[in-house]
Amino acid sequence: MSDQIDVHKVARLGALAVSDDEVAAVGQKLNAIVGLFDQLAAINTDGVEPMAHPLDQVQRLREDVVTEADIHEYVQQIAPKVEAGLYLVPKVIE
Amino acid sequence: MNFHQMTMVQLAEQLRNKSVSSVELTQYFLDRMTQFDGQINSYITQTPELALAQAAAADARRAAGEDGLLLGMPLAHKDIFCTKDVITTCASKMLANFKAPYNATVVEKLNAAGMVTLGKVNMDEFAMGSTTENSAFGVTRNPWSLDAVPGGSSGGSAAALAAGLAPVATGTDTGGSIRQPAAFCGVTGIKPTYGSVSRYGMIAYASSLDQGGPMAKTAEDCAHLLSAMAGFDERDSTCAEGERPDYVTGLNDSVKGLRIGLPKEYFGEGLSPEVKAATMAVATELEKQGATLVEVSLPNTSAAMPAYYVIAPAEASSNLSRYDGVRFGHRCDNPKDLKDMYIRSRSEGFGAEVKRRIMVGAYVLSAGYYDAYYLKAQRVRRLIKQDFVDAFDQCDVILGPVAPTPAWKLGEKTADPTAMYLADIYTIPVNLAGLPAIALPAGFSAGLPVGVQLIGNYFSEPKLLNVAHQYQQATNHHIQMPAAFA
Numbered sequence: 001m002s003d004q005i006d007v008h009k010v011a012r013l014g015a016l017a018v019s020d021d022e023v024a025a026v027g028q029k030l031n032a033i034v035g036l037f038d039q040l041a042a043i044n045t046d047g048v049e050p051m052a053h054p055l056d057q058v059q060r061l062r063e064d065v066v067t068e069a070d071i072h073e074y075v076q077q078i079a080p081k082v083e084a085g086l087y088l089v090p091k092v093i094e
Numbered sequence: 095m096n097f098h099q100m101t102m103v104q105l106a107e108q109l110r111n112k113s114v115s116s117v118e119l120t121q122y123f124l125d126r127m128t129q130f131d132g133q134i135n136s137y138i139t140q141t142p143e144l145a146l147a148q149a150a151a152a153d154a155r156r157a158a159g160e161d162g163l164l165l166g167m168p169l170a171h172k173d174i175f176c177t178k179d180v181i182t183t184c185a186s187k188m189l190a191n192f193k194a195p196y197n198a199t200v201v202e203k204l205n206a207a208g209m210v211t212l213g214k215v216n217m218d219e220f221a222m223g224s225t226t227e228n229s230a231f232g233v234t235r236n237p238w239s240l241d242a243v244p245g246g247s248s249g250g251s252a253a254a255l256a257a258g259l260a261p262v263a264t265g266t267d268t269g270g271s272i273r274q275p276a277a278f279c280g281v282t283g284i285k286p287t288y289g290s291v292s293r294y295g296m297i298a299y300a301s302s303l304d305q306g307g308p309m310a311k312t313a314e315d316c317a318h319l320l321s322a323m324a325g326f327d328e329r330d331s332t333c334a335e336g337e338r339p340d341y342v343t344g345l346n347d348s349v350k351g352l353r354i355g356l357p358k359e360y361f362g363e364g365l366s367p368e369v370k371a372a373t374m375a376v377a378t379e380l381e382k383q384g385a386t387l388v389e390v391s392l393p394n395t396s397a398a399m400p401a402y403y404v405i406a407p408a409e410a411s412s413n414l415s416r417y418d419g420v421r422f423g424h425r426c427d428n429p430k431d432l433k434d435m436y437i438r439s440r441s442e443g444f445g446a447e448v449k450r451r452i453m454v455g456a457y458v459l460s461a462g463y464y465d466a467y468y469l470k471a472q473r474v475r476r477l478i479k480q481d482f483v484d485a486f487d488q489c490d491v492i493l494g495p496v497a498p499t500p501a502w503k504l505g506e507k508t509a510d511p512t513a514m515y516l517a518d519i520y521t522i523p524v525n526l527a528g529l530p531a532i533a534l535p536a537g538f539s540a541g542l543p544v545g546v547q548l549i550g551n552y553f554s555e556p557k558l559l560n561v562a563h564q565y566q567q568a569t570n571h572h573i574q575m576p577a578a579f580a
Contacts, residue, residue, distance in 0.1 A: 005457060013456035014411055015418070015433075016449050017441040026450075032512045033454055036400045040470050043397055043477070050472030051479060053302050053332065054288040054528020055552070060331055075195050080425035087420050090429045 005030045097122050098258030099575060102315035105261055106163045109156070116156070116166025120149035120210050123168045127212065127259050130579060134235045134244075136254040138173050140213040141180050152208040163318050165208035170260035172251050173214035174221055175201050175306070176295035180211070184297045185219045185229040188417050188424045188443030198295025199327045200264060200306050207322045212260055216250030219445045220414065221271055221299045223247050224514055225507070228447045233504060236279060237576045238542050242501040245275030251309050252279035256543075257579040262310040262319055266296060268303045269402055270496070270521025273533035276309055277496035277545020280535045282562065282572055283309035284316050287553050288528035289334035291320075292327035300409035301332070303402075303525045312572055313534060313562035317341040320555065334553075344556045345563045350384030352561065355489030359395035360520055366499045368539035373495050373546045376536050379568055380493075380561065390485040390492065394477045398523040401478065403515055404458050404471035405526070410448075411455025417443060450511060479527040482549070491561055492549040495520050496533045500542040524549055532558045535571040543571075 007027045011018045018026050072085060081088040097105060097119060108114045114122075124142045131137050145168065152166035176182045176194035183189045197205065205211075218228040226234040226249025234249045236242040237257040244253040248265030252275035255263055265272040267285035276283035284307050291306040298304060308319035324338040354377060361370060377387055419425035419439030426442055429435030444452070458467035485492060497517055507514045524531045524547075531549040538544060550558045566572050 005453075007453075010453040010457045010460070013460060014449070014452040015415070015436045015440050016444070016452060017437050026453075029450060029511055030453060030457070032510075033403065033450070033515070034457065036512060036515065037404055037458075037467055037471075038400075040397060040400050040404070040474055041466070043394070043470075043474055045470065045473035045477065048473040048476050050469050051476035052472060054479065054526070055334070057289070057332060057334075060328075060335075062328070071195070076421075078193055078195065078422045080419060080422075089420055090431050090435055092432050 005034060098126055099580070101311045102167060102261045102318065103163070106167060109166050110161065116149040116152040116210060117146060119166065120145050120168050120212070123212055123260060130257055131259055133240060134237055134253050134257055135232050136215050136234050136250045136257065136259055137170070137213045138183055138185065138216050138231045138250070139181055141211055144179055145210050145212050148210040152210060155208055162208055164204070164322055166210060168210040168212045168261060169204065170212050170215045170251060170254050170263040171201060172217055172248050172264050172266060174217060174266055174297045175264060176297065177201055177211070177214065180214060182214065182297070183231065185217045185231055186443065186445065186448070187230045190230065190424070192423060194295065196295060199292035199329060200296065200323050203322055203325070215254050215263060218247035218249070219448050220297065221247040221266055221268055222410070222447050222451050224270070224274060224517055226250060227504065227508055228445055230445060235504070236501050237579050238280065239501070241503055242542060243278065243504055245278030245501060247271040248309065249275045252276050252281055255279065255281045255309060255311065256576060258575060262308060262315055264306060265309045266304060266306045267525065268299050269406060269525050270518050272307050272309060273496050273521050273531060273545070273547055274518070276533040278501040278543065280543030280571065280574060281309055281311060282313050282316055282532065282534045283307060284320060284532040284555065284558065285524065285530060286320060286324060286555055287334070287530045289332055290324045290338060290553070290555070292325070292330040292333050294327055294329040298413040300406040301413060302409060303406060312566055313532065313559050314345055316532070317345055317559045339553060339556050341556050341559055344560045347560050348384060349380055349561055349564050352380070352385040352491065353489040354380060354385050354387050355390035355485055355492040356387060357390050357392045357395070357485065357492055357494055359392050360494035364498050365495060369495045369499060369544050372536040372539070372544040373493065376546050376565060377493055379565060383564060383568065388489050390488055392481040392485060392523065394474065394481050395519070395523060397474050398478050398526055399515060399519050401471040401474040402518070402522040402526060403454070404467050405475065407451040407455035408459050408468050409455070411452045411459065414448070414452055447511065475526045478523050482527045482529060486551045491557060494547055494549070496545040496547045497521070500539050500544055520547070528552070530555045530558055532562050534562045534565065537571050
């Protein structure tokens with residue numbers, strides 16, 4: 001049932017690089033894994049609701065109020081590059 | 095008896111009656127780590143300075159009149175729990191230098207109880223694996239046979255315990271990651287009901303399956319450690335509300351009248367004769383103590399493995415999108431643009447299995463496949479849960495093997511991920527259903543430990559710990575140590 005995986009496409013979706021040398025080997029393993037999933041199709045799940053959480057919990061909500069002090073400087077200590085409280089990334093617009 | 099041969103409860107008695115101070119006990123384990131860890135590589139980071147400072151503080155608390163079973167007790171944390179003062183790597187190059195800004199709730203609670211952190215132990219990268227071979231910091235070896243895997247993903251925890259390099263440890267279990275290494279290394283570990291233990295600061299793999307728990311020599315030790323780990327935490331949005339049950343007081347209850355379910359699907363093709371025999375021997379011992387055995391059926395067992403390997407990678411691909419080289423973690427050198435930075439940072443930072451699961455997750459969630467794979471797996475997940483609900487009409491606990499075989503050789507399954515996944519068939523259903531299960535040593539096969547698991551209904555940890563404790567009162571598999579580390 002399963003189609004052959006387009007390795008470049010799933011790598012792009014996962015923001016990963018797969019070199020041309022690796023594509024065949026990676027594809028072979030991914031296809032073997034996805035091949036395991038074919039047996040799911042044989043199971044009758046008519047009328048069965050998808051289960052996202054074991055205890056069917058609903059997301060707990062809290063009051064929309066500030067609970068933390070301003071800790072951005074502290075948290076940014078572990079960032080690769082920051083300046084003036086901002087995270088620096090390569091230029092996006094020329 | 096030497097300290098590393100004692101259970102945590104026995105060590106606590108030594109601390110309590112002042113036969114040893116926490117500083118002395120901590121130094122004892124630090125010395126053993128120095129002497130022995132080179133052989134098995136169970137620790138990623140050893141923290142002697144922090145440990146001795148925590149031990150001195152615990153001794154001061156005791157001198158001031160405080161008492162507590164965990165006060166001054168050394169432990170090892172799986173390197174998935176964030177620690178403010180110690181690097182947290184999750185066994186990934188991505189987080190090789192990651193200093194978490196906060197402690198995980200589990201760490202915070204155990205620190206408050208006065209426990210002493212010996213270090214952070216090895217695991218499969220981001221908990222994705224069954225052997226601890228997927229670590230960026232080298233493989234961990236099984237103390238019972240240095241050529242064998244310790245299991246995973248909490249393989250460092252299990253190996254450190256088996257080698258006497260920590261009295262107790264934390265672990266996490268997403269698809270068997272506490273129970274399977276416990277079985278492979280001959281120690282005890284419990285995966286609690288989903289939501290029992292806070293996931294705050296426990297680095298996420300598959301959030302609807304991840305659950306932290308204790309690992310130790312005995313069920314009794316696990317009961318005490320779990321008492322300190324479990325509890326509602328408003329910082330974990332899926333943490334179960336309300337009080338946790340008392341894990342300790344029922345330990346000595348008799349198992350007379352207990353109905354033990356043996357699921358026929360857990361004893362079929364693929365189960366090795368040695369593991370089957372060890373599992374049946376546990377059933378026989380409990381029967382001797384007054385329990386009754388009933389055959390039950392979990393008809394969708396074989397569907398659990400594919401359902402898990404759809405759901406877990408789907409959640410992982412979403413969870414791991416946070417590693418983008420922007421706010422923390424690895425960033426590649428000289429990115430040419432933003433996209434290049436994302437892709438190279440992630441490609442350099444993640445290992446092969448993590449990349450595979452991200453790509454599988456991206457695939458099953460992608461347009462055209464979402465219904466056939468992801469939604470379908472979630473429907474199957476409900477069927478698996480319903481199997482257990484039905485089985486618990488006929489029995490109080492379920493007994494079965496943890497893994498089809500004892501530990502295999504290092505490198506034996508690394509080339510074939512699907513063969514590795516198949517070895518998870520008995521542990522995965524429990525995670526999909528969100529149930530608690532305890533793994534305990536049940537004997538040996540060719541010198542390697544064999545483990546069994548007891549699965550209980552939601553929040554029935556006290557019963558599981560009780561049954562395991564009663565079994566351990568009558569047997570001695572759990573106190574065996576490998577000769578090279580005894």
